[in-house]
Amino acid sequence: xxxxxxxxxxxxxxxxxxxxxxxxxxxxxxxxxxxxxxxxxxxxxxxxxxxxxxxxxxxxxxxxxxxxxxxxxxxxxxxxxxxxxxxxxxxxxxxxxxxxxxxxxxxxxxxxxxxxxxxxxxxxxxxxxxxxxxxxxxxxxxxxxxxxxxxxxxxxxxxxxxxxxxxxxxxxxxxxxxxxxxxxxxxxxxxxxxxxxxxxxxxxxxxxxxxxxxxxxxxxxxxxxxxxxxxxxxxxxxxxxxxxxxxxxxxxxxxxxxxxxxxxxxxxxxxxxxxxxxxxxxxxxxxxxxxxxxxxxxxxxxxxxxxxxxxx
Numbered sequence: 134x135x136x137x138x139x140x141x142x143x144x145x146x147x148x149x150x151x152x153x154x155x156x157x158x159x160x161x162x163x164x165x166x167x168x169x170x171x172x173x174x175x176x177x178x179x180x181x182x183x184x185x186x187x188x189x190x191x192x193x194x195x196x197x198x199x200x201x202x203x204x205x206x207x208x209x210x211x212x213x214x215x216x217x218x219x220x221x222x223x224x225x226x227x228x229x230x231x232x233x234x235x236x237x238x239x240x241x242x243x244x245x246x247x248x249x250x251x252x253x254x255x256x257x258x259x260x261x262x263x264x265x266x267x268x269x270x271x272x273x274x275x276x277x278x279x280x281x282x283x284x285x286x287x288x289x290x291x292x293x294x295x296x297x298x299x300x301x302x303x304x305x306x307x308x309x310x311x312x313x314x315x316x317x318x319x320x321x322x323x324x325x326x327x328x329x330x331x332x333x334x335x336x337x338x339x340x341x342x343x344x345x346x347x348x349x350x351x352x353x354x355x356x357x358x359x360x361x362x363x364x365x366x367x368x369x370x371x372x373x374x375x376x377x378x379x380x381x382x383x384x385x386x387x388x389x390x391x392x393x394x395x396x397x398x399x400x401x402x403x404x405x406x407x408x409x410x411x412x413x414x415x416x417x418x419x420x421x422x423x424x425x426x427x428x429x430x431x432x433x434x435x436x437x438x439x440x441x442x443x444x445x
Contacts, residue, residue: 164208167281167302172201174277178270185266188252189312189331193274195244196339197305199237206233224428227389228353235350241343245336252329252336259325264316267328271313278305308335349390356386359393362424370420376401376413378436385426394428395421403436 178194181187209229218225282302315331318324358364362385371380379400387393401413414431421429434440 163285164204166284168201168204168208170277170281171197171204171302171305174274175201177273181266181270185263185270186260187262187267187270187328187332188248188255189315189328189335190267190270192245192248192252192332192335192339193305193308193312195241195248196308196335199241199244199339199343200302200305202237202240203234206230206237209233224388224394227392231350231353231389234346238343238346238350241339242347245339245343248332248336252332255329256326256333259329262319262325262328264320267316268313268320271309271316274309275306275313278302278309282306304338308338311335353387353390358385359387359390359425362393367420367424370424371397371399371417374413374416374420376405376409377417378402382432382440388428392427393425394430395426396430396432398432398434398440400434400436403438405435 175194175197178190178197182189182191182194207230216226285302311334312331315327319327364383364385368380368383371377377399381398381400383395383397385393385395399413399417401410405413410433414433417431418429
């Protein structure tokens, strides 16, 4: 039988994306607020870090700058995701967000390495830090990031991008609590080695997450099987459908870590009628919906019919 594709599903998806655009305005508005707040405070941190001679503040400034870039990428995604396919991009522009995440992560890695090279010598030869400035910046950091978190929470949107950005900001709040605690200890003890120690901790945290993001992005670009996808379970479910006697040439990848694409060949009994084959296709699509496949493509082959591919 000829190649079959779920055209109506693409149309529904396109309509859904367009519908989502109509309601994306509060999401974009909240993300824009978080971006301005984060970027503005990152500038304040860079200035404050130099004035207070605190590498902990400077390392958090690098972190906040990376978060601002991530928020900017999320803004681009929110605007582009609903535009659907184009003559040049048949799957749409969903991978723009992945490319942005890759660039952002590379910038964070470079920034973290610079901070480590600056902090290690200070760990062995601590320099005086203007502790009161550190304390005020830590309080301001808690207020700024706390406001951004509250703004995103109040939006009421379930956007995955918005939730991801909010997690970034919550991490920032926890980082500022650590800086504040370190500042209090330095205020009473003059243990200035705590400042580079905090800086190394923040840099290590940035490196860990940035490298993990880079690895995840590379897997997507190399079309690796999506995380948490159970191929064996899906094949077993498809084989269990009445009339299906074989499953082969299954390929699955993800566009952006959220929207998964799959192609598969189903071999059916040669004696089945068109109505029965149609029912099998409908049931197969339901199975793939349950397996978190948003864009399935099926090819139906009757038993005894040679597969068109050289290797199945």
